[in-house]
């Protein structure tokens with residue numbers, strides 16, 4: 001499957017853009033586990049044009065995570081055009097426009113899925129980005145605003161004619177938010193509406209079996225995984241293996257699991273600062289330790305600490321063979337050594353950049 005000149009191989013798996021989730025430490029983990037393409041979380045066009053620190057930081061891409069797309073959102077043509085120029089200067093493999101975010105404060109300004117109520121403006125924004133960017137431009141959207149206004153086939157044709165190089169569709173309407181099931185039955189119709197560009201299917205591909213089913217049953221060219229990767233970056237490895245030989249590898253050992261969580265925590269703290277990093281990691285533990293004996297107790301313990309080292313201390317010394325009546329044991333888990341190396345390591349180049357950032361912040 002290709003997006004312009006970018007060859008992603010056959011049946012590629014993409015990490016979805018997810019606010020506060022798809023940041024560099026997580027993108028790096030997912031790439032290592034087999035994600036073929038990753039996206040930044042959505043970045044406000046307004047924030048970029050005003051030079052807001054938080055927005056600008058989100059543009060940063062590391063060589064190890066490429067290929068990567070930068071996703072921008074906004075409802076003002078001039079602002080989104082300018083944001084595309086700024087994003088383009090970072091040399092991402094592609095620039096993605098978010099026309100799918102359902103959040104009220106975004107849609108009320110014609111951003112995200114809000115634009116599905118104003119297709120001429122959607123076209124104008126897309127046109128502006130395609131003209132401003134040197135890089136391929138892609139779009140991620142939803143089926144429509146609500147059940148009464150699903151015009152995704154028309155939207156797909158319009159976007160392709162405007163010069164978009166791939167279309168990702170989360171198969172829900174804006175009104176559905178994240179409720180109900182994703183309506184994969186729309187994918188063949190959208191695919192038929194497109195002439196040359198690939199369709200990226202998104203929504204509820206949360207297990208290797210579902211990833212395969214989305215490919216097999218709908219004819220999408222790529223599958224984008226969101227929530228299924230939160231606390232489970234191994235989903236990319238597992239889904240790839242399942243697609244290739246119909247078997248899912250053994251789950252990671254406890255040691256692997258803990259070292260990935262530690263790496264994620266260390267990376268997040270380096271990226272966001274310790275306080276925010278520790279806080280944001282809290283929403284990951286549910287996924288990381290799901291089904292493990294003592295998971296709820298471990299989570300409670302991890303949540304009690306505000307310092308990274310204290311969290312690591314709990315994590316690396318956790319004995320999972322203590323009883324916990326609240327969580328059923330899903331499968332026997334490997335006995336782990338009493339201690340793991342204290343310092344989780346990141347790729348050297350990433351660490352060097354993080355050190356530089358930490359120094360300049362000090």
Ligand SMILES: Cc1cc2nc3c(=O)[nH]c(=O)nc-3n(C[C@H](O)[C@H](O)[C@H](O)COP(=O)(O)O)c2cc1C
Pocket residue numbers: 016017018019020021040041042071098100101140170202203204205206224225226227228
């Ligand atoms: C925590 C979270 C943050 C999200 N942030 C974004 C975002 O920044 N940009 C975007 O296009 N979609 C965002 N989404 C939507 C996902 O990219 C994806 O479309 C949606 O979760 C459906 O896919 P899934 O069923 O595989 O999770 C977010 C979803 C979640 C759960």
